[in-house]
Amino acid sequence: MQARLTGRNAAELRFRLYGLFAIGAAIATLGVLLFSIVGKGYTAFVQTEILLDVRFDAAAIGDLEDLEGEGRRAALQRADYGALLRESLREQFPDVEGRTAIRSLTALVSTGARAMLREKIADDPALLDRSVPLWLTADDEVDMLMKGQIARDVPESERRLSDVQLAWVDALEAEGRIRTVFNRTFLTAGDSREPELAGVWGALVGSFLTLAVALGVSFPIGVLTAVYLEEFAPKNRWTDLVEVNINNLAAVPSIVYGLLGLAVFLNILQLPRSAPLVGGLTLALMTLPTIIIAARSAILGVPPSIREAARGVGASPLQVVAHHVLPLALPGILTGTIIGMARALGETAPLLMVGMVAFIVDVPGSLTDAATVLPVQIFLWADSPERGFVEKVSGAILVLMTFLLLMNAGAIVMRQKFEKRW
Amino acid sequence: MLLAPSDSEAEVIVPEPSTEEFRPKMNATAVDVYYGDTHAVKKVDLPILEGDVTALIGPSGCGKSTLLRCFNRMNDAIAACRVEGEITLEGRSIFDAEIDVVELRARVGMVFQKPNPFPKSVYDNVAYGPRIHGIARKGPEMDAIVASSLERAGLWQEVKDRLQESGTALSGGQQQRLCIARAIAVDPEVILMDEPCSALDPIATAKIEELICELRGRFAIAIVTHNMQQAARVSQRTAFFHLGELVEYGRTEDIFTNPVQERTRDYITGRYG
Ligand SMILES: Nc1ncnc2c1ncn2[C@@H]1O[C@H](COP(=O)(O)OP(=O)(O)O)[C@@H](O)[C@H]1O
Ligand SMILES: [Mg+2]
Numbered sequence: 001m002q003a004r005l006t007g008r009n010a011a012e013l014r015f016r017l018y019g020l021f022a023i024g025a026a027i028a029t030l031g032v033l034l035f036s037i038v039g040k041g042y043t044a045f046v047q048t049e050i051l052l053d054v055r056f057d058a059a060a061i062g063d064l065e066d067l068e069g070e071g072r073r074a075a076l077q078r079a080d081y082g083a084l085l086r087e088s089l090r091e092q093f094p095d096v097e098g099r100t101a102i103r104s105l106t107a108l109v110s111t112g113a114r115a116m117l118r119e120k121i122a123d124d125p126a127l128l129d130r131s132v133p134l135w136l137t138a139d140d141e142v143d144m145l146m147k148g149q150i151a152r153d154v155p156e157s158e159r160r161l162s163d164v165q166l167a168w169v170d171a172l173e174a175e176g177r178i179r180t181v182f183n184r185t186f187l188t189a190g191d192s193r194e195p196e197l198a199g200v201w202g203a204l205v206g207s208f209l210t211l212a213v214a215l216g217v218s219f220p221i222g223v224l225t226a227v228y229l230e231e232f233a234p235k236n237r238w239t240d241l242v243e244v245n246i247n248n249l250a251a252v253p254s255i256v257y258g259l260l261g262l263a264v265f266l267n268i269l270q271l272p273r274s275a276p277l278v279g280g281l282t283l284a285l286m287t288l289p290t291i292i293i294a295a296r297s298a299i300l301g302v303p304p305s306i307r308e309a310a311r312g313v314g315a316s317p318l319q320v321v322a323h324h325v326l327p328l329a330l331p332g333i334l335t336g337t338i339i340g341m342a343r344a345l346g347e348t349a350p351l352l353m354v355g356m357v358a359f360i361v362d363v364p365g366s367l368t369d370a371a372t373v374l375p376v377q378i379f380l381w382a383d384s385p386e387r388g389f390v391e392k393v394s395g396a397i398l399v400l401m402t403f404l405l406l407m408n409a410g411a412i413v414m415r416q417k418f419e420k421r422w
Numbered sequence: 423m424l425l426a427p428s429d430s431e432a433e434v435i436v437p438e439p440s441t442e443e444f445r446p447k448m449n450a451t452a453v454d455v456y457y458g459d460t461h462a463v464k465k466v467d468l469p470i471l472e473g474d475v476t477a478l479i480g481p482s483g484c485g486k487s488t489l490l491r492c493f494n495r496m497n498d499a500i501a502a503c504r505v506e507g508e509i510t511l512e513g514r515s516i517f518d519a520e521i522d523v524v525e526l527r528a529r530v531g532m533v534f535q536k537p538n539p540f541p542k543s544v545y546d547n548v549a550y551g552p553r554i555h556g557i558a559r560k561g562p563e564m565d566a567i568v569a570s571s572l573e574r575a576g577l578w579q580e581v582k583d584r585l586q587e588s589g590t591a592l593s594g595g596q597q598q599r600l601c602i603a604r605a606i607a608v609d610p611e612v613i614l615m616d617e618p619c620s621a622l623d624p625i626a627t628a629k630i631e632e633l634i635c636e637l638r639g640r641f642a643i644a645i646v647t648h649n650m651q652q653a654a655r656v657s658q659r660t661a662f663f664h665l666g667e668l669v670e671y672g673r674t675e676d677i678f679t680n681p682v683q684e685r686t687r688d689y690i691t692g693r694y695g
Contacts (some may be wrong), residue, residue, distance in 0.1 A: 305538035307499075308496070308534060308538065309601070309604075310540070311527065312494070312496065312527060312531065313528075313531065313551040313554070313605065314524045314525070314527035314551060314554065314555060314608065315554055319554055324540065328541065
């Protein structure tokens with residue numbers, strides 16, 4: 001007896017240790033993951049800039065005084081901002097001569113700097129023929145150098161920046177003409193071929209629109225299906241069959257839904273390719289079984305005595321559901337919906353099938369614009385050769401996870417609100 | 423109106439003769455209830471008299487609840503349940519196509535075995551019925567109905583300061599009285615009670631019994647109970663069931679002091695049940 005008791009206690013202790021070990025391992029893995037992503041990703045949120053004295057040469061831009069509206073816009077569009085940049089850099093380094101040398105000098109500044117100059121002069125035509133100190137976005141190679149991603153001690157041929165370029169950067173830095181600032185572009189721009197000009201906003205909006213469609217379609221259909229199956233449908237072989245099929249659908253690989261979306265929405269219904277509308281509908285198909293199953297179990301969890309009570313005072317079946325069952329089941333339904341939406345947010349495979357894997361610079365403005373979503377954007381950047389995209393990948397992952405956290409927080413707040421009401 | 427003796431059982435009692443005033447508010451005639459293949463209620467004739475409390479007694483599983491639930495068609499929601507025979511409310515069949523089950527349940531209220539207030543405020547619990555039946559609108563009219571229903575259920579003094587608290591936060595006895603208030607808020611003609619005290623302590627039980635006595639006269643009440651003393655205390659009529667059959671029906675004092683049937687005598691003297 002005593003021996004068995006000791007054995008049992010020992011087994012219990014062992015079991016508890018296994019449990020602790022498992023939790024510890026899980027937390028450690030999560031910690032390492034977060035540490036590595038944040039460690040790599042935080043630099044995506046800062047950007048190197050170079051201070052240059054730019055002279056808005058009237059000869060290069062043209063006379064803006066007597067131009068209005070369209071003509072002025074065209075003139076601004078036409079102007080050679082590259083020349084302005086070249087001039088201001090040569091002013092900084094007067095002894096640089098020769099085409100190639102000048103080209104590698106201008107390569108220190110991002111190609112996006114030209115657009116910046118255009119906006120500047122468009123906003124304030126009074127700058128014409130004046131010299132203004134401007135902080136311009138540095139090229140991604142310079143950015144990488146400043147972030148310590150380019151080693152100086154490797155042979156020049158294996159380095160992305162040549163020895164002279166390094167010397168120029170050092171000279172600029174010595175003069176205090178290089179600084180690191182918060183990278184607004186990353187949070188406000190769409191995709192770009194240039195890492196320093198690429199941002200997650202386009203993908204974020206794409207994700208948001210896609211999820212909105214998915215939620216808007218799958219939530220009402222899913223909840224109504226669950227209500228019908230639980231509260232109204234007769235229990236017979238047909239409803240059993242439907243139930244089995246719904247459970248099976250929840251386990252179907254997501255790429256199959258992508259194929260379904262391709263066949264139905266693109267080929268048959270001729271909806272626009274690459275659009276959040278189609279992506280959202282496809283994800284809605286994928287999420288529906290999850291929501292139905294969650295909603296059914298939540299509805300099943302509402303005590304039958306509540307239904308009896310409502311029926312007993314003369315509530316119609318619809319009133320029983322709308323006034324009593326649904327409000328009580330809502331927290332559970334919301335939990336299931338959020339799980340489904342979180343899965344949809346991270347999904348790439350079905351979206352590949354409906355063309356949402358595309359290089360899209362513009363931020364989508366409507367449900368039918370071409371768009372991409374965050375996980376696809378991460379995949380695209382991870383696939384790019386430029387060193388500058390590595391940090392963008394981690395940065396975008398951070399944005400994705402923040403999105404997810406906000407979604408979950410919203411669900412928790414909503415759940416608590418509904419639970420308190422009852 | 424006279425109830426015909428059931429011919430399936432020769433010894434079945436003819437319900438009270440018409441010497442006294444005999445006013446059945448509801449009347450069940452030859453009611454059979456089946457759950458799939460289970461024959462739960464067998465050819466039962468039972469009147470529920472206006473202004474009286476009718477007690478349904480009998481051992482567990484004899485079909486008391488099943489029969490009670492027939493009176494406001496609560497069994498409709500059970501797919502396997504099949505009801506045969508006739509039940510009338512004021513002479514009209516409750517299975518009549520013209521009678522809406524929602525209206526029927528407004529006229530025939532129900533109190534359940536386990537107190538089942540809605541997980542809403544005390545006020546909303548009582549106001550729910552009047553609201554869905556359009557008896558009163560929000561505001562003073564509804565406030566008055568809630569107050570008078572709680573008053574009649576003997577709960578007003580205890581909850582008048584906590585109308586906005588959840589109904590589920592009350593004690594078991596208070597919850598059951600809240601359920602009674604909820605049932606009478608729609609001003610029904612009949613109240614069905616299925617063992618309303620079985621989940622309550624003796625003090626709460628006494629309060630409910632008192633309440634039933636007060637409500638008598640205003641409503642026709644049918645109460646299922648396991649408790650012999652309770653049946654004797656609160657009811658004027660008693661029906662004794664056994665294995666789905668109505669064994670004996672009569673005035674409560676007759677059933678308890680001078681039962682005709684052997685089985686009734688055995689049951690009320692505690693020989694089985
Ligand atoms: N929902 C149901 N489904 C199937 N059988 C039922 C159901 N409810 C009651 N029964 C059966 O009907 C018979 C009568 O039950 P009930 O009316 O609850 O008895 P009582 O209330 O007298 O204890 C019992 O044999 C019981 O098993
Ligand atoms: Mg019962």
